[in-house]
Every structure is written in structure tokens, then in C-alpha cells.
Amino acid sequence: MPAQYPFCAVVGSDDMTLALTLVAIDPLIGGVLVRGEKGTAKTTTVRGLAEVLPLVRTYAGDRFSVDPDDSLAVCPDGPIDASTPVVERPVRLVELPVGASDDRVTGSLKLDAALRDGVVAFEPGLLARAHRGLLYVDEVNLLPDHLVDLLLDAAATGRVSVERDGVSVEHASRFVLIGTMNPEEGELRPQLLDRFGLTVEVAAPRDPALRVEVVRRRLAFDADPEGFATRWAGEQDVLRARLAAARRLVPDVVLDDETLTTIAEVCAAFDVDGLRADLVTARTAVAHAGWQGRTHVTREDVRVAARLALPHRRRRNPFDEPGLDEDRLDDLLGNDDLDPGPDGPDDGPGGPGGGPPDDAPQDGRSRDTHDSHAGESPAPDNAPQPAVAGSVASAGEPARARLLVVRGTGEGQAGRRSRARTPQGRVVGQQRGAPVASRLHLPGTITAAAPHQRSRGGLTEGRGLVFAPGDLRRAETVGRESNLVLLCVDASGSMAARRRMEQVKTAVLALLLDAYRRRDKVALVTFRQRTADVALPPTGSVEVASRRLADLPAGGRTPLAEGLERSAEVLRREALRDPSRRPLLVVVTDGRATFGPDALGRAHRAAAHLAASGVQSVVVDCETGRFRLGLAAQLAASLQAEHVPLGEVTADGLTSVVHAATAPREGVA
Structure with missing residues (x-):
């Protein structure tokens, strides 16, 4: 087996290594979610954790890892013979692929036994293999809903029940769930997010000296994996022994009523949902005290626990970014009990498992948080005002979008839409x-x-x-x-009344919020002045979408043809990348085209090209005033799209149009 990068050799990820260390001490904390950009050693660190965990006692040959010390444990394969030897083995790190089938995860009928012997036998899945170990999901935010449901059920009950294909099996499945994700690729379902006890944000270090050390160690490992691992073997042994000692100490750690009250006050002050936050914070504080070798929980333990357990529980909707105001946390905890308690000096959360000895110590620094503009209310505006070219209108609070489904039966990625x-x-x-x-x-x-x-x-x-x-x-x-909804929005002078653009943005955010719930992708193309821009590439990340939309300018001439051509290009590229995902094009325009020679003719030729490609479309007619030219209706005819007159683009109006255009027709499967 090739050498694994040593856990102790990871540099510059103190919060991540500390969080993983604490769930290793007390698995009941509930797992760790690691959020961060690409190339920040998330997977490397998680894989290195398994090598420093204490060995697991189990019966030889047992497929379900029954605990020999648990008198109530039952093996689905039948009673275990008393003569079966008990062995010790390393903790398993089971990786759950994003594209796994539910049979692979929960287990299924053993085909060879059924076909060869006519016997109905059960083949255990990944959840059985992960029992009493680590279950790791890379890109957990991309996990299909059917697998998320399985994980939620197993995490909540600690058991897996399989009733399928003539198989009826139930077995224990208690594991530490570890997930990594890049937020730019989409967010996590709230139900699964809440199941992670701790969450950390990781980023590449900005200190050049620290970056040099990261590269130096990685190059040394790649050149000689075995030699590099040998040089770190001593630190790994020290960490392994310290973890084992912390596990033994945790039952003796005192969590008094005063500290429990402090935890409750902190959770209430940050307005977190439910009581799971209080429980996780308490367990984490106890584990941190055991990690420091103390039998008394101090307020510093509570501070560390709150920093890791609360940020992801404060989100009210997907537009809210995770984070915690650490200055406010310090105010809540006060400074009157930051001493280490009766057990001696507190060496901080660093050291083995919190960063190698020669690394810079953890400094408890707060992370930058970015205010989202998604929920920003529009400025008072009693009458529509023509926008100056390049001006920016804010979006209002997005309303809940109605159900959007594409007609017919597709073969796309599993989701919750069509x-x-x-x-x-x-x-x-x-x-x-x-x-x-x-x-x-x-x-x-x-x-x-x-x-x-x-x-x-x-x-x-x-x-x-x-x-x-x-x-x-x-x-x-x-x-x-899941589907792709592409909005092609006219942001030119003919559409640039400030109030109207506010409502367009609000409608787009409503569709994004609905896409987040239903696992869709949404894209946005805007056209103004001389060009059309992809303001939002196909994405499921509402955080990124809201930031892009907040800065969307309006005003200028109307390059309608360019907008349609850019939309066709986006759909063509996405079809190559994901041919099974069915699109819906929503063109929001008054039908005017004022840029370039034969502007209107080019626009209609671009529309006819889109229609010939088979793209399902809707034209939302935003022409206002007493005298109307009917240009949007003509554009809809060229697109072979449904034409919906809408004098003012409101959030409710636009999402209703999308719903009406995509609802199944009577008699259509």
C-alpha cells in the first residue's frame, strides 16, 4: 500500500486539523464539513487522519464490524461463534463516490449467489463498511438527493435497513461523516448541513514563508513517499498516543451547570435553530478539554467549540454566507475565565493534530465575511426612472418561485424538478x-x-x-x-427603468432560490450597449449568483441579436458538457433591437436558429406605454416560443410565466 501523506505534516490548516482531531476524540460530535477553494489539501488531510486513529477491535472475518465489547450488538450474518478470535485493525476510511448507486451505498442482492445457487444473499454496502470508522464524501455538495436521503437516515438512526429485491436486512452503521466541498460549485442541502457537527473554512495561506513550506514538504513527499513518512513517524506516534489519552480522559471531564448555561446563552444569542447546536458545542468543548489534558471545561474550550459548531447553523437562507462574529463571541464569553482552570497551563489548540510542532501556532484569527447584497431592499422609488447607462439597481427580497417543470420525460441527472x-x-x-x-x-x-x-x-x-x-x-x-434555466435579460436603455430592473433581479434570485431547493442549474445572459455578457454561467451556487446579480448594470443600446447568439452559445457548450440536462430559455425583453445594421433582422434570424435547435423558450414581453409596437410578439413567433405580455416584470409575474410555460400539458407524459 503506498505511503499516505502524514497528518502531522499538514501545514497552514490549523482549524481543519483541530476539527478532525476533536471528532476523532468524540465521534458523537457528528462529523466535519470542510469548505474551501481548490488545492487546499482538504482530501490529503482527511485521508491522513485514519492513520493516526486508535485501532478498532472486531471479530475476524466479520463483514459488519460488530463491537465485541457490546453485548447487545447483533450481526446480520447470524450469531458469532464464541471461538471466533477478536482482532485489532486500523480504522477504515470509506470514500463515497458522488456517482454511486443506492445499491452500492446500502447493499443489495448478491447476484452470483442468486444466479449460481438460487440463494437470496445480502452483499453489504459502503455504509456497512464504514461502521465504526470514517465515511468521507469529496464534493459532498454535488451528492445526488437519493444518496443524501440515505446518509440522513443512517446518520439520524445509526442503522441501515434494506428492503429490496427479496432482501430484508438491518445492521448498525455509526460513522464519522466527513465532507469536503468548494462553495462555488453549489451549496449543501440544509438537512445534511445540519448533520455535520463542525464546519471549517480553509484557504491557501497568504504568508509567502508558509506557502514555501507547504510546497517544500509536498515536493519532498512526492520525491520519496516512504522516506518522508518515516521522518514523520515519531510525530505521528505522539499524536496517536495523545488521541488515545484524550479519549480515555473525556468521560472524566466536568461540564458544570455554569458552563452549560454559558453555552446556551451563546447559542441563543447567535439565534441558531434547534438544540443540536447546544449539544454539539458542549460535546466539542469537552473533547477540546480532553485534548488539552484537562478535566475541567474552561471558557476557552467553549470559544473554540462555538467557532467550529455554530457558523453553519446561523444561515437562514442560501443567500446567507456562513460565519461567526468572533468579537461578539468574545463579548458574550467575557474575559474573566480565560485561565486554564485547575489542571495547569493551556498550551492552546495547536500541537500534534492542530499543526506540526514547527508550524506557526493557531492564532484564533477571525475570517473575513462578505455581506451578501441578495436581500438588500430597493431604495424608495415612487416612479420608474430611466437608468443612466451603467447604473446598478438592487434586487428586492426574492419571493418563493412556483414549481418549474419541463414538459415530457427526460433522462437527466437526478434532481427534484421534472x-x-x-x-x-x-x-x-x-x-x-x-x-x-x-x-x-x-x-x-x-x-x-x-x-x-x-x-x-x-x-x-x-x-x-x-x-x-x-x-x-x-x-x-x-x-x-434537474434542469437548466437560462434567463436572457435585456438590460439596455429601453428596459432600464430602475424599478423594472430591480424586479428582474428579484425574479432571477427567486428562481435561483428555487433552483437551490430543486438542485437545478440557472444561468443569466444580459445584453446592453454593444455586447452580450454571461453575467452568471450555469451554476447551482446561489451565493455566487447573488453576488454577480448585485453588480449587474443597466442602460445603453439594445444588442438583441447578440443576446440571443450568446444564449445559444451558452446552451451549446452546456449541452456538450452535460447533454442529458434539458434547458429552458426565458427571454425578458420588449423586442426592440437598436445596435448595429439590420439589428431587428439579425435578432429574428438568431431566434429562428434557436428554434431550429429545439430549445424550449418563453418570451416575456416587457413593453410598456399606451402605444406598443408588438415587437416581442414577433420575436416569440421567430423563436416558436410562448409570448407572454407583461407590462412590468415583477418577481411573481416572471416566475408565474416560467411555471405556466413549463407545466405539463394535458395528455402529455
Whole structure:
């Protein structure tokens, strides 16, 4: 097995290593979510953690890692013989791929046993393998909803129940859940976010000396992995022993009523939902005290715990960025009890596991937080005002968008939006062939094999059903997919009344909020002056979207053709990247085209090209005034799109239009 980068050799990620250390001391804290940009050693650090954890006692050959010291534990394979030896093995780090099927995660029918011997046997999944270990999900924010549901159920109950394909099995599955993610690629579902006990933000260090040390160590490891690991073996042993000692000390740590009250006051002051924050903060403070070798929780322990346990629990909607005002936290905790307590000096959360000995100590610095402009209310504006070219209108508070579905049945990525054939969902039929990503259709397989049993010698004494490869049937399932909603918005002078642009932005934010809930992608193309710009590439990250929209300018001439052409380019590129995701184009315009020669003719030719490509479209007519030219209706005809007159683009109006255009028609599957 190749050498793993030593946990103690990680530089410049003190919060991450500390959080992982604390959940290793007390797994009941509930896991760690690591948020950060690419290239910040998130995966390297997580993989290194398993090597410094104490060994696990289990029965030899046990597929479900039953604890020999738990008299109530039951093995699904049946009673374990008293003569079965007890062995010690390293803690498992089980990696859950984002594209895994639910059968791979929870377990499924063992096909070879069923086909060869006619026996219904259970093949354990990743959740069984992760029992009493670490379950790691890289890019956890990209995890499909069906896997998120499985993780939520296992994390909440500590057990996995499988009732499928003639299999009925229940087994324990208690694990430390560790997830890493890049926020720019989309956010995490609130239900799963709450299941992570701690969260940390990581970024590449800005100190040149620290960056040099990171590169120096990585180059040394790549050149000689075994030699590098050997040089750090002593520090790894020290950390391993300290972790074991902290685990033994935790039951003796005193958490008095005064400290519990302080924790409750802090959680209440930061207005977190529920009581899980209080419980996690308390457990983390106890674990930190044990890590420092103390049997008494101090306010510094509470401070460290609050910094790690509360930031992700303060979010009220996806436009809110995680974070904690550490100055306010210090005010709440006060400075009258920052001494280490009766057990001796506090050496801080650094040291082994919190950063190698030669690293700079953790300084408890606060992170920069950025105020989102997404919820900023528009300035008072009693009458529509023509916007100056390049002026910026703010978005209002987004309303909840109505359900958006694309007509027909697609085959896109699993989501919560439109009807689609997906590997998971409701079984509606069967198809011939071995299941690869989809599940086995057991009744259909048995039915196909039954007529051939006499000729195959099946169902005789000592033999069950005899199957052939041609008997296999896979289940045809229908669920929900995610879609791409591309808004092409006229931000020129003809559309640039400030009030109108505020409502366009508010509507886009409402669609983004709905896309976040339903796992969609949303993109935004704007056109003004001489060009069309991709203000928001296809994304599911509402944080990035809200920041882009906040600075969207308006005014100038109307390059309508360029807007449609840029929209076609975005859809073409996205189709190459993700051909199964069905798009909907929403063009918000009054139909005017004022830039370039034959501006209107070029716009209609671009529209006809989009129509020929089969893109489903809607034109929202924003023309106002007593005398109207009807240009948007003509554009809709060229696009073969539905034309919806809308004098003023309100959030409710725009989202209603999208819903009406995409709702299933009567008689259409």
C-alpha cells in the first residue's frame, strides 16, 4: 500500500486539523464539513487522519464490524461463534463516490449467489463498511438527493435497513461523516448541513514563508513517499498516543451547570435553530478539554467549540454566507475565565493534530465575511426612472418561485424538478439486460427464467432456480431530474427603468432560490450597449449568483441579436458538457433591437436558429406605454416560443410565466 501523506505534516490548516482531531476524540460530535477553494489539501488531510486513529477491535472475518465489547450488538450474518478470535485493525476510511448507486451505498442482492445457487444473499454496502470508522464524501455538495436521503437516515438512526429485491436486512452503521466541498460549485442541502457537527473554512495561506513550506514538504513527499513518512513517524506516534489519552480522559471531564448555561446563552444569542447546536458545542468543548489534558471545561474550550459548531447553523437562507462574529463571541464569553482552570497551563489548540510542532501556532484569527447584497431592499422609488447607462439597481427580497417543470420525460441527472427516467425512483417497468447503474428487476428476472427450468434441470432436489444471462431484467424507474434555466435579460436603455430592473433581479434570485431547493442549474445572459455578457454561467451556487446579480448594470443600446447568439452559445457548450440536462430559455425583453445594421433582422434570424435547435423558450414581453409596437410578439413567433405580455416584470409575474410555460400539458407524459 503506498505511503499516505502524514497528518502531522499538514501545514497552514490549523482549524481543519483541530476539527478532525476533536471528532476523532468524540465521534458523537457528528462529523466535519470542510469548505474551501481548490488545492487546499482538504482530501490529503482527511485521508491522513485514519492513520493516526486508535485501532478498532472486531471479530475476524466479520463483514459488519460488530463491537465485541457490546453485548447487545447483533450481526446480520447470524450469531458469532464464541471461538471466533477478536482482532485489532486500523480504522477504515470509506470514500463515497458522488456517482454511486443506492445499491452500492446500502447493499443489495448478491447476484452470483442468486444466479449460481438460487440463494437470496445480502452483499453489504459502503455504509456497512464504514461502521465504526470514517465515511468521507469529496464534493459532498454535488451528492445526488437519493444518496443524501440515505446518509440522513443512517446518520439520524445509526442503522441501515434494506428492503429490496427479496432482501430484508438491518445492521448498525455509526460513522464519522466527513465532507469536503468548494462553495462555488453549489451549496449543501440544509438537512445534511445540519448533520455535520463542525464546519471549517480553509484557504491557501497568504504568508509567502508558509506557502514555501507547504510546497517544500509536498515536493519532498512526492520525491520519496516512504522516506518522508518515516521522518514523520515519531510525530505521528505522539499524536496517536495523545488521541488515545484524550479519549480515555473525556468521560472524566466536568461540564458544570455554569458552563452549560454559558453555552446556551451563546447559542441563543447567535439565534441558531434547534438544540443540536447546544449539544454539539458542549460535546466539542469537552473533547477540546480532553485534548488539552484537562478535566475541567474552561471558557476557552467553549470559544473554540462555538467557532467550529455554530457558523453553519446561523444561515437562514442560501443567500446567507456562513460565519461567526468572533468579537461578539468574545463579548458574550467575557474575559474573566480565560485561565486554564485547575489542571495547569493551556498550551492552546495547536500541537500534534492542530499543526506540526514547527508550524506557526493557531492564532484564533477571525475570517473575513462578505455581506451578501441578495436581500438588500430597493431604495424608495415612487416612479420608474430611466437608468443612466451603467447604473446598478438592487434586487428586492426574492419571493418563493412556483414549481418549474419541463414538459415530457427526460433522462437527466437526478434532481427534484421534472419527470425523467433515472436509476432511482418509482419502478414503472422492466428492460432486458444486466443492471449496471440501475437496480435488478427481480420478479421480471424470475419470470423470464421460470419457463426454462425443466430443460435446465432447475427446481430439482438440491437445486434452486437456474438462471442464464439472458434472463436478467433491469428495473425501469421514473423519478425527477434537474434542469437548466437560462434567463436572457435585456438590460439596455429601453428596459432600464430602475424599478423594472430591480424586479428582474428579484425574479432571477427567486428562481435561483428555487433552483437551490430543486438542485437545478440557472444561468443569466444580459445584453446592453454593444455586447452580450454571461453575467452568471450555469451554476447551482446561489451565493455566487447573488453576488454577480448585485453588480449587474443597466442602460445603453439594445444588442438583441447578440443576446440571443450568446444564449445559444451558452446552451451549446452546456449541452456538450452535460447533454442529458434539458434547458429552458426565458427571454425578458420588449423586442426592440437598436445596435448595429439590420439589428431587428439579425435578432429574428438568431431566434429562428434557436428554434431550429429545439430549445424550449418563453418570451416575456416587457413593453410598456399606451402605444406598443408588438415587437416581442414577433420575436416569440421567430423563436416558436410562448409570448407572454407583461407590462412590468415583477418577481411573481416572471416566475408565474416560467411555471405556466413549463407545466405539463394535458395528455402529455
